[in-house]
Amino acid sequence: MGKEKPDLVYGTLDMLILKALQHDPRHGLAIADRIQQMSKEILHVEQGSLYPALYRLEAQGWIKAEWGTSDNNRKARYYTLTAAGRKQLAAEKEHWARITKGINLVLAGA
């Protein structure tokens, strides 16, 4: 069901969103910005595709949302990482590390 941009590995968007929310609550646009910034402009998140992922994470109970105002005084919905979300993030990071290690080993092999 995911409709990520091709430059994002399938299934990683959830993890990136959780990571982007690790320290501060953010609204949708800010999450997209944060991912872009953290990846040093390598990863571009199609903003529309962010919302299905956000709702999915919210339904899982990993993030929660509430209305607030943005820096320039506009209404926006802010997402916060929950305790369960924090655990999930840790789990996904570990999983990711293992997978990439494996893939790297394969690619580096003779």
Next chain:
Amino acid sequence: MPRFRAWFSRFFGLFSKKRRDEQMTEELEAHLELLTHRKIAQGMEPGPARTAALREFGGLEQIKETAREQRVWLTADQFWQDLRFGARMLWRSPGFSILAILCLTLGIGTNAAVLSWIEGILVRPYPLVAHQDRMFALNATTRGMNGYTGLSYPEFLDYEKNSTLFESFIVDRITGTTLSVGDRAERASGAIVSANYFDALGVQPILGRGFRPEEGTGRNAHPVTVIGYGTWKDRYGGDPNIIGRTQYLNGVQHTIIGVVPEKFHGTFIGYSFSFWVPTSMQETFDTTGYKLEDRGARWIEGYAFLKPGVTRQQADAELRAISQRLEKDYPETNRGRELSLSPLWRTPFDQAGNMTSTLAITMAVVFFVLLIACANVSNLLLARSLLRRHEMTMRLALGAGRRRLIQQLFTEGLLLSFIAAAGGIAVAYWCRNALVLSFPSPAAGIVIDLPGQIDWRVLVVSAAVCILATLVFALVPAIQASHVDLSGALKTEAGGVLSGSSRSRLRSGLVLVQVSLSFVLLAGTGLVLQSLQRMQNASPGFSTDIIVSGADLFSAGYNLERAKAFHTQLLDRARQIPGVESASLARLIPFSYGVFSSAPLEIDGYQPAPDEQLNLSYNEVAEDYFKTLSIPMVAGREFQRTDDENAVPAAIINETMAAKYWAGKDPIGQRFKLKDRWLQIVGVARNVNYENKLELPRSFFYVPTRQNFFVSNNLLIRTRETPGAIRNALTREVKALDPNLAPTAPFRVKEQVDRKGYTQRLATTLIAIFGAMAVFLAAIGLYGVMSYSVSQGTRELGLRMALGAGAADLLRMVVARGLRLTLAGIFLGAIAALLLTRLMGNLLYQVSPRDPIAFGLALVVMITVACVACFVPARRATRIDPVRALRV
């Protein structure tokens, strides 16, 4: 926890869909605004900035839809959507829907009916009885003898006294009487029960009380009775002051002390009892004498309740230990005696034991019917999915997921089967009553009560069957339908070809299944019907045209002396009735529900094996018995009038007994000892059937009535007159002897013989009904598939015609294809049938499970059906104008 929350959130989302939608729109709008503002801050004009933001964001509605799917409990939402759509689709093709629903209704309905019936018998046979899970039947056996051999009262007391793992033991011995209330006299069935009976069962009389402990003992000391609700309402007009009234039962005045609740029918599967009396009254209800102190007289049937937590194995072990002690203490009577527990559905002494195999086979048959119905519906769906191929292709092309398509088709199937299940339950409700109605009554005056109730268990299982059926019939076509080759399907909308595609292979597979299942059922039905016919035609070895009558002297309170005089005179008078060729007396008629006398024997010159119990059954008959019943004498003579108290005690044995105990010797003049008397063998009679036609040849003997008199005897008359004509003459003779008596309604032995074939006939009827149903369903299915596949091949046929093929060639081709398929199905079915019919062995009478006639007949029927199913549509197809066919 998160999973639960997700579920909850989705579930909640289902109900607050609108509010959430609004919130989502608001949030996305806010995002767009932020983005637009950023663009403006970067120096764009407001108009183009908004457009750029929208472009950067992506397709708004599409995202909303995807987002909705994430949050809302999607499947449920789609389910309703599919359901509505499915309903519309069903409504649009009523022919298909009605046929499919009819097939499934038959399938599910028959299953529910038989289930309800089986459940009633096997799971909780006795309404109102508490703790049926801890209730077991007492199965008393003797080493070296087949089947149930009964318990004596002293034995029963020993087991009751010496056991520790049991909550209670109860005696429950079926009996009968003539119940005369006012001017109406009828046979009524009842039970001799231990005094703790109602307490142990937890059944509280609605009026009066149950039995008190002291009422169980003392020879004929407590003439009290508890009556059934039906008897109370029907025979006593529901008299509220019934308690304390008296009623003559078997000539003894009994006080009515209680009335049981409406739903309680006693604890004997297949019967509904009218009255209960305590064990102390045994002698009054048993023509064969007082048995409460006789360790060798085995007449008790009964049940035991285990203490909570005790397993059947533990209880059996304890019973075994007690049996061994009894064997040591009473070697005379208890050698080889054993007692164990049977689950209620295998109770050895009521109809349950007889029913189990019948039920199993019936269940298998109705399951087959369901499978065939499923195959039918599956075929119909498959055919229709082809018609809907365009729709499916369109949906896939527009972006529907394959899973989504299967889901939708499955929902449609579910809708079908739930409608059918509702209809099926209705059919079941009607069916179970019809089934019970079709049960032959086993004996006059006995009410059959086989509780078949549609309760929650049946409903749950039916729902499960329904879903299972859907999985079976809807999934395969759904998966098939969703495998559409998009580019190919959109390019050409070619009509199917007659063979070749995987879809037609699948359809062929379904036909194969149908044909083979139907063949199994047909062959099975053929076997059972043939066996029924043989059984009905088989001679039991004696003439069944004999008329039976007599007078109920026992109920009238006659003592032995008066009875002797009465019967002697009645026999003389009966012989004088015009048209009577011969007449005799017998304590029991053959195939009676009564139990033949039996006793341990001692045979002169025969040394029994250490474990062998020489305990044989016998009947007390008067002179001319063999002549009247046309049983040939193999050697010696038949009883004479002079074989009375003053003569040497005589006996006539049957061929089996002669061959077994006097092998190679002439048994005439030999002796054996019965109840401390030496009997001299005066004749050898041909073997006959004694209790039913299925019994194996067994040892049996006869003793003269006049040397072994009983109060009750049956009068057997050989005559060309009808029972009705004899009745008047008999009434006259009986009234002449005792004006207060009337003869019992004369009937032919044949009727009794038929009654005993009851279970077999029942099973046969059921199997025949369901077998016919299956063949009918299979014929419909076959016809449907054939005509469909022919119609799909119209283009091909048209092409062939245009190329010069004659109508006859085409006809032959189409029929040959259908027949090839049918023959393959029959082949598979024959293999399955050969394997399965072996399991029916005990239902069959003198018919081999591989009987060529039954199999041949099934073959002929199947091929005929297939021919018609192929021929009709093929003929229609060949009449098509080739030009039109090609243009289609």
